[in-house]
Amino acid sequence: MxxxxxxxxxxxxxxxxxxxxxxxxxxxxxxxxxPMPPFILDILLVVNISLSITILVLTLFTHSVLEFLSFPTLLLVTTMIRLGLNISSTRLILSIGDAGSVIETFGSFVAGDNYIVGAVLFIIIVIVQILVVTNGASRVAEVSARFTLDAMPGKQMAIDADLNSGLITEELAKSRRSNLEKEANFYGAMDGASKFVKGDAIAGIIITLINLIGGIAIHSLQGSYTIGEALNHFGQLTIGDGLVSQIPSLLISVASGILVTRTANEKGFGDTIGGELFHTPQVMYIVATLLAIFALVPGFPFFPFILLATGLVVAGYLVGESQRTTVQEDLDSQRQAAMQQESAPVEESASQFQVDRIAVELGYGLIPLASEEQESNLTSQIAAIRKQLSYEMGILLNPIRIRDNLQMSQYDYVIKIKGNPVASGTLYPDKFLVVEPGGIEDEIEGIEAKEPAFGLDALWVNERNKEIAELNDYTVVDPLTVLVTHVKEKMKTNADELLGRQEVKELLEGLKEDYNVVIEELIPDILQLGDVQKVLQRLLREYVPITDLVTILETLADYGNTTKDHETLTEYVRQALKRTIVREHLDDQGTLNVLAVHPDVEERVSSSIQKSTQGSIPVLQPQEVNRLFDSITQQSTMLSARGIPFVLLTAPKIRPAMKNLLSFNFPELAVLSLNEIPNDSAIESVGTVTMT
Known part of the structure; x- marks a missing residue:
């Protein structure tokens, strides 16, 4: 291409x-x-009829309104074409008393020898078009436009939430926003364009009356026809002209009604209707029985009822047999696959008995979320967040194992790291989770819950209450997004456990082509692969991305000959990554808000530090620890209420010990040292931590 x-x-x-x-x-x-000659008018009328049929058939094969966005404009153009042809035919009828073969044939075929019957048929078509089809399509377009516009903020927030959680890419988010805008514009345009169809029908009635009265008056007065002949001739032409213009108009109106009442579907109109209307044999048997009873009632025509009843019985039998055959084929294929698996030689290896680095277990009620038949499923969404986390954190994540667990409740799930549960939750596949960070104030019926990833107050609601929540600007999330977001957050908070020696080796292999010098210098002459892994794990434990792996390796090469202590090496690396670390904690004005540690606290912590295999930790009295924690809790509560992001700033020599001390009670609190702040960064002190 x-x-x-x-x-x-x-x-x-x-x-x-x-x-x-x-x-x-x-x-x-x-x-x-x-003025158009009659034979040219015939050609144009045939083209008009063909165009109307084409548009109607096209709407039957359209899956969504997004596939036919030009329909409102096409509706206006076809309306103007019909009016133009109507005016041309009127000119011919009034001037020469002839409007071509198409109009004459329509008039004679429909009206026959009785133009009054034709007039009645014409009036019925116009009434059906104005009062039923056009009115209904116009109303649906109006309501759809209003609801689409009202739901746009909620849908846009959902798209932004999917983008922020890594479920979709930036390109897909742009495409969804564009489709949302196109859909809203389409229904708005249809709301206005449908008025043209109604006006066209009214104009057709007026033009028809002009043709009849004007033709009779002009040609009877000129002596071309008697009153009776003029009434018969022009009545037939008038009916033919009205039908030629109104039948295409009716086709276009039906097409517009079908289009605006369609919902997004991967199947065409015929497949959807047929699949939903005739997929249950029992329904056809019941209807056939009722028709057979009507056939036996005296006075009812026997043959039509019994014929249709027989047809429904045959159709029900064929549908049932087809469904049974499909089920049997599925069972046979599953049995054959199981037999092949049993007959295949079993090759045991150590990898078969190892736990997965990360796995998600689902109750049987949540299995459809992982179905490959859905366009958006758990497998594809998790693959997207693995890729996003690789870009954000700089690590290569192993594939996530997804399995069912029949011992769990049907709507429960568990996230496991190295075979151990780290998180769990409950989902309702037929409901939606309504989340509002500030709390849900309006009364909305639902099941109270906590958003599993961030612990926010939430409600599980049905489809009707979902629309109410969207109108109130609450964030509405589908069950799959809830689960994927929870998995992503757990992967992020446990990234250090997911980074093994094999993953580190793969990271280094990816850099070898461009940065082989630093890798060959560092490993194994200065540090072993396991030493590098330990430093990277310590960085990830404090949510420091390792995307700048070259700087990390160069720093380790600079200081690896001086010390082999992983904690000390990590501090050197953090100082080299100071801009990356500080950038994550700046406020909207680019200022780093710091919660300073009082010098007395720094001195007390420094004098009590002891080394262990887990790193440095201060050995303080329990009351000292409690006072320190109370001071941090008080300061953080006040700053969080004011919406101020902050970090705890300490002296370089006590930073690791302070972080280890606070990691259990304050896992999200970032602890930085003075050496980790660039000289050009704006700093503002927002409080002091004490032990008093």
Whole structure:
């Protein structure tokens, strides 16, 4: 498709098509002004009828309104074409008393020898079009436009939530926003365009009356016909002209009604209707029984009822047999696969008995979330967040094992790291989770819950209450998004456990082509692979991304000959990554808000530090620890209430010990040292931590 010659031909064809369409639209004025010979009018009327049928059939094969966005404009153009042809035919009827073969044939075929019957049929068609089809389509378009516009903020927030959680890419988010805007514009345009169809029907009635009265008056007064002959001749022409214009108009109205009442579906109109209307044999048997009873009632025609009842019985039998065959084929294929698996030689290996680094277990009620038949399923969404976390944190994550667990409750799930549960939750596949960070104030019926990833107050609601929540600007999330977001947060908070020696080796292999010098210098002459892994794990434990792996390796090479202590090496690396670390904690004005540690506290912590295999930790009295924690809790509560992001700032020599001391009670609190703040960063002190 990238062939320049093909692109050039496509562009030329597109230009020709634009010119042709522009010529057709402008020619409408010519049709109204310039007298048309009857044979040319015949051709144009046939083209008009064909165009109407084409549009109607096209809407039957359209899956979504997004596939036919030009319909409102096309509705206006076809309306103007019909009016132009109607005016041309009126000119011919009034001037020469003839409007071509098409109109004459329609009039004689429908009306026959009785033009009153034709007039009644014409009036019925106009009434059906104005009062039923056009009114209904206009109302649906109006309501759809209003609800689409009202739901846009909620849908846009859902798209933003999916983007922020890594479920979709930026390109897919842009595409969904564009489709949302196009859909809203379509229904708004249809709301206005449907008024043209109603006006066209009214104009058709007026023109028909003009043809009848004007033709009789003009040609009877000129002596061409007697009153009776004029009434018969022009009555037939008038009915033919009205039908030729109103039948295409009715087809377009039906097409507009079908289009605005369609919901997004991967199947066409026929497949959808057939699949939903005739998929239950029991329904057809019941209807057949009722029709057979009607056939036996005296006075009812026996043959039509019994014929249709027989047809429904045969259809029900065929549908049932087809369903049974499908089920049997599925069972046979499953049995065959199981037999092949049993007969295959079992090759045991150590990897078969190892636990997965990360796994998600689902209750049987949540298994459909992982179905490959859905366009958006758990497998594809988790693959997307693995890729996003790789970019954010700089690590290569192993595939996530997804399995069912029949011992769990049907709507429960468990997230496991190295075979151990780290999180769990409950989902309702037929409901939606309504989340509002500030708390849900309006009364909405639902099941109270906590958003599992961030612990926010939430409600599980049904489809009707979901629309109410969206109108109140609450965040509405589907069950799959809830689960995927929870998995992502657990992967992020446990990234250090997911980074093994094998993953570190793969990271280094990816850098070897461009940075082989630093890797060969560092490993194994200065540090072993396991030493590098321990430093990277310590960084990830404090949510420091390792995306700048080259700087990390160069720093380890600089200081690896001086010390082998992993904690000390990590501090050197943190100082080299100071801009990356500080950037994550700046406020909207680019200022780093710090909660300073009182010098007395720093001195007390420094004098009590002891080394262990887990790193440095201060050995303080329990009352000292309690006072320190109370001071931090008081300060953090006040700053969080004011919406101020902050970090705890300490002296470099006590930073690791302070972080280890606070890691259990304050896991989200970032602890930085003075050496980790760039000289050009703006700093503002927002409080002091004491032990008093």
């Amino acid at each position: 990238n062939n320049p010659a093909v692109k050039s031909k496509s562009a030329a064809l597109s230009n020709y098509l634009n010119v042709i369409i522009a010529f057709v639209v402008v020619s409408i004025i010519g049709i109204i002004i310039i």
